[in-house]
Amino acid sequence: MSPPNTKLSPEKYARLKAEAEAPYRGLRKFAYLGLGASGMIGVFIFSLRLMAGYPPTEIVPNLALQLGVVVLMIGLFRWESDKD
Numbered sequence: 001m002s003p004p005n006t007k008l009s010p011e012k013y014a015r016l017k018a019e020a021e022a023p024y025r026g027l028r029k030f031a032y033l034g035l036g037a038s039g040m041i042g043v044f045i046f047s048l049r050l051m052a053g054y055p056p057t058e059i060v061p062n063l064a065l066q067l068g069v070v071v072l073m074i075g076l077f078r079w080e081s082d083k084d
Contacts, residue, residue, distance in 0.1 A: 042065075
């Protein structure tokens with residue numbers, strides 16, 4: 001589809017049209033990456049605490065939560081990327 005009677009280049013028109021169809025997609029993907037990285041840091045820390053001998057009853061629920069966050073962020077990022 002060509003741009004309507006405007007002074008926009010076809011590339012710029014296509015980019016603006018894609019942004020109008022899915023606003024803030026780049027920001028959402030960046031947030032998914034940041035939150036996923038935070039979850040991975042949590043997984044690393046809680047794994048080290050588990051290996052250091054802290055009571056598993058305190059560590060395992062937190063480790064599971066962090067793993068859940070990582071899995072959720074990977075899923076959301078993939079879902080967002082599949083829309084491209």
